[in-house]
């Protein structure tokens with residue numbers, strides 16, 4: 001359940017960027033190699049944000065597939081569903097992870113200012 | 121770049137902007153370096169079903185582990201300033217970390233000056249078991265607060281380090297909370313990561329917890345005194361470990377009988393000898 005403490009970090013980041021404006025959606029990028037369960041994150045966010053200025057905002061998770069690149073032959077590929085980190089092409093065992101370890105707040109959606117015009 | 125997100129729950133929706141989604145799969149290239157976010161600096165998005173229309177999008181691009189990693193770097197710097205190496209020892213609950221640490225302290229007594237950071241959810245039981253070997257032990261109770269923590273993070277270790285006489289130490293061994301998931305995510309400022317895996321846990325564990333098994337330089341395969349009593353498939357386990365972490369060092373050991381513990385101590389000696 002480290003999602004709970006992660007939500008604390010997310011709240012700090014979001015509050016800093018929202019500067020008092022009302023946040024509706026928090027876009028979070030989660031790499032496949034991050035052990036973050038999107039539903040648990042959403043649930044913990046409800047608890048952490050309740051009765052704060054961020055109450056009512058929701059987290060939307062965008063999952064990033066894991067990719068690796070073989071240091072021997074240069075082949076790069078998606079890791080896929082099985083956690084096998086040998087090169088899919090030459091079988092080499094020295095591969096670097098080039099995607100899938102992301103864990104960041106990418107952007108926030110803010111509610112329209114009451115006075116502002118609304119689009120569709 | 122168009123953003124056609126596929127969410128973990130299977131729902132999809134598009135944001136405005138041109139769409140470069142492959143229509144056959146709904147897949148798209150996303151999230152690598154060069155990912156464009158420039159347009160998001162000030163953008164009005166349409167249809168965000170359920171939420172106010174006419175919302176403004178603000179780009180953030182901030183790593184969620186950023187604060188932890190900053191503190192981890194500070195921990196690492198203060199360890200280095202004192203000439204101390206730190207090893208983060210992780211495992212599932214009961215794999216044998218504390219037993220192995222006891223054996224380690226007994227063997228390295230008088231040779232290396234060791235401090236222990238002991239992460240324990242509620243008690244000082246493990247810390248008590250490590251008393252009497254001349255090592256200083258700093259306990260981090262992770263049970264305080266909301267629900268308790270399932271891992272050590274950099275601030276917790278940072279609060280424990282000042283309670284160790286760092287200037288008089290060579291090595292800090294950090295016993296993390298028994299858990300195969302969360303501890304792998306948190307850099308605490310260690311120089312190396314090691315895992316204790318017990319053969320009572322089943323051969324498939326590396327495939328189920330690849331992030332943990334990948335994050336370690338060394339895996340101690342513990343409780344091999346039980347081999348005659350179990351139908352443990354050592355080759356199967358080692359094959360699974362190789363799949364997820366081809367470069368890991370493996371030491372087969374029994375913290376109970378002492379077999380293999382000298383090899384583990386040699387690995388620790390080698391960590392102390394690594395030039396900075």
Ligand SMILES: Nc1nc2c(ncn2[C@@H]2O[C@H](COP(=O)(O)OP(=O)(O)OP(=O)(O)O)[C@@H](O)[C@H]2O)c(=O)[nH]1
Nearest residue numbers: 212213214215216217218219298342343374375376
């Ligand atoms: N048979 C056998 N039992 C062991 C061995 N190492 C540890 N044990 C036993 O396994 C149990 C758990 O050992 P601990 O050293 O407390 O394990 P731990 O990883 O520190 O546990 P937590 O801190 O609670 O996660 C104890 O009963 C130990 O005596 C071993 O090599 N062989």
Ligand SMILES: [Mg+2]
Nearest residue numbers: 217218246295
């Ligand atoms: Mg223990």
Ligand SMILES: [Zn+2]
Nearest residue numbers: 070073087090
């Ligand atoms: Zn290759």
